[in-house]
Amino acid sequence: MDIVLAITVGGLYAAGIFMMLRRNVVKLLIGLGLLSHAANLLIFTAGRLVRGRVAVIPAGETQPLTIVADPLPQALILTAIVISFAVLAFTLVLIYRTIQTLGTDDLDQLRATDT
Amino acid sequence: MDSVILKTAVRFLLPLLLLASIFLFLRGHNEPGGGFVGGLVAGGAIALYAITRSAAAARQLVRASPRLLIGSGLLLALGSGLAPLFFGRPFLTALWTTTTTAVLGELHIGTPLLFDLGVYCVVTGVTLAFVFTLLEE
């Protein structure tokens, strides 16, 4: 399964980067969303992939009975998901206000800093 | 989004979702769940309510403003980190105490729970802040 996920991650990265290279700011935002999914999946795949074994220790035990999924990347991704949600929301509002104020969604027309 | 079906659905869903969120939060330390997902579910539930009614109605329902939630959540998390300093331990060291209750048996209560509650409040507050500001704009 590693190879399939690795290819998926690569595909997501390619889609995200392509979208971020567009001139339309809304596409940029979609690209940002794709890129954060790609990054989360990248960290997840780079950890220990174990099917279905949740990193929860059974009640009454102090150690897991079998090999379990890697909890460390999960903790990293959990925060990353929430952070990227906040970043996406902020960017969304920023772009929304930019379009509202300047009346354009073309990045090439947003080059000057004093408008 | 003025849809009668959605409105009615949300009226039943809201208490359920809020209960689920508290459930997720409470069991988080031992089973899947925790402050992040609990806070998100609570925020999402109230967001649904706000979208079907109005932001004002949702604000009335929550009473506490998002700003208050965020602030108190941050203070809770920070406070749970500062507490061990008074016992001569490093910042954010977990402090635990064990109590025995009639219903639940032996319980471990410690500063990480307070910390998780802080996370819960911040996440709910932030979600609501996003939704409310966008709706009221």
Added chain:
Amino acid sequence: MFLWLWAILIAAGLAPGVNRVVGSRGGWGLALVPAGVFACLLKQWASIVNQQDVSAYVDWVPTLNLAMSLRLDGLSLLFGLLVTGIGALVLVYAGAYLKVDDRLGRLWAMLLLFMAAMLGVVLADNVLTLFIFWELTSITSYLLIGFNSDRPESQASALQALLVTGGGGLVLLPGLILLGLAGQSLELSDLLSSGDHIRQHSLYVPMLLLILVGAFTKSAQFPFHFWLPNAMAAPTPISAYLHSATMVKAGIYLIARLHPILGGTAEWFWMIAPVGTITMVVGAVLAIRATDLKQILAYATISVLGTLTMLLGIGTEATLTAALAVLVAHAFYKGGLFMVAGAIDHAVHQRDIRQLGGLRSAMPATFVASCLAGTSMVGVLPTFGFIAKETWYEAAGDLPDISFLAASVLCNIGLVAAAGLVCIKPFFGSRTNATQQAHEGSLALWGPPTALGVTGLALGLAPTRISELLAAGSRAIAGRVVPVKLALWHGVNVTLLLSLLTLAGGAVLYWQRHRLKVVFAADGRLIRYGPSTVYDWLLKSVNQLARGQTAILQNGYLRFYLLTMVGLTVFSVWMALKGELQSHLKPMPFDFHSHEVLLACLILVAAITAVRATTWLLAVGALGVVGYSVAAVFVLFGAPDLAMTQFVIETLTVILFVMAFSRLPDFRRLSSVRTRGRDALVAVVAGGTITVLLLFAMTVRSSYPISDYYVTHSVPEAHGRNVVNVILVDFRALDTLGEITVLSVAAIGVYSLLMLRPPSQADKVIHSANGKADSLQDNSPAAQHDAAADHPPESGGV
């Protein structure tokens, strides 16, 4: 000793408050602090003179060998007394000079701050401590020169002084470190004993060169002298204190301080003495060329700094003592003359000597102060300036090489003429337009220069005590006991005749100064190619280079930045993987489940749909599908926490997108087919690189020590069975704390973007009207419109 520094620093902190509460008279009170330190230093006099040095020590950064060690010997005492004594007078003087200015508190604070830094330089025993205080003097000097921060020439002068002295400081640091390496200690008191070893060291010459560049820039030696006259843009109390009496002497201090460690070699002589001599002569010539009172004094100061450097460079016992004598005499008379110049400027707002005259009757007290200082400068009986010049001539006359003596006499003739320009020209003759309304200033304006002048006179009449101090100072510079016996009258000898010759020559030069105009007109062209021009050219080129590369690198096209970043990342990844791939990539087991493959395909198809979408709704929907599918992957591989979070987040994201973009137009195709092709190529290559990198990472990894630690310690130590949650709220709680802070910041950002709107049109008019009342612009409707347009469209915290 630490107490002294703290007292001055605390006084600096209090200074603005003092100005607010007491007003300009607070200067007398603030002056008590340095005066107190002065008294404490005097108390140490007896033990220093009896060769008992005092030291204090605090470990600062032990790992860096950085200790806050202070030591008081004869040289430090001499400088310390000058710094605090003149400092106290300058504080009083500054109070009167900036009487009605509400920036007075700031001026006092910075002067006191500088005083602490300068005292730190002369007391420091650790070379790194010395360097830190040294840089502090550069920074405070920058702030003080740029005190009139609204004037462009002040800003330029301040920047110039900072670049030259700060640049010198940068050169000094490696020099000091080399010194520490060669002597195997950073304490000056330890280095003293290993002087022979250091002078034999292979790095002796580079070390000396680096240190000297630092000292020369600080003490305005040729060719770095040009910043000092420009520093006269500062208010006069600052010029009197920093740029004559104290800071510019820091370089001299450093040379003197290191003389017993590094001095006495041919390299020392040839690197220092000629530079000093050139500076001395150049300064004297430029002094009689200038017409601005403060410029004349500045060039004369450069000349004296050159003299000091020359005397220290020659390095015989007699010249070392002479250097100290000249230094003391100069501090008294030049500080006084600067204050006189300031008093004149304060009274008539004119510093051009061609516009000044007849002030004798209008400002009698200032005239007396000027005479006291002036006589010391030209060196007539019975001032200390006379003794200093006698000692100087005598020391130079004892040298086998006569050229130093000749240069000294020539320079002094110039300085006598310069003294005439400063002390005679403004006060005699008939009154001019500028001086018609002149009147005497307050006691605080003429008192301090008079006090300095009287001290100079008193030292000349009774030189016994100062001899003790100079002997102690010379002992510190020479590294052995030097007998010093200063006397006012040596009888009629060659030195006295040379003094008389100097006076006569200077007088002739002064009376015939109009004849020099011809010469000066001719050498103007030469000066245009001076070091100042080189500095300007360098500064301009650096700025041009910066502008040029900014225009290329910061061109404002987001995709250009992205392409650069992506390209560089891909390149460096491949460079790192180059030889490694073949040895590590091994075939992987094919353990696919069909539903997993289907899920992966769904993600890819959704991603492609998002890319090809022509409406935002479709794109957002496709993005949502990607998110939900990723959540499904989390479910399959044992991450229910992630899956739940991802599901909720994805829902919220879609809701937010719909709320924000329901009023937006659909996508337009903005790029050409060629650009799209290029971008697609870059994106695919980057994605492929990530895939290869990921596969590589998975094959090279064999153990998971951190994860296993968390899994095995979760229940026993953190009482939680859900390891992911335990990591979040316990093991790595600090990260989570940072994260929720970021979340809060994002919420504040969203709130301020949407809720803090620019004021509506009606508000704007009120706003701009208020702004107008503040800035006193004209009240035309056009100007009002401009002011309204100046308001940034986004007044939030963006």
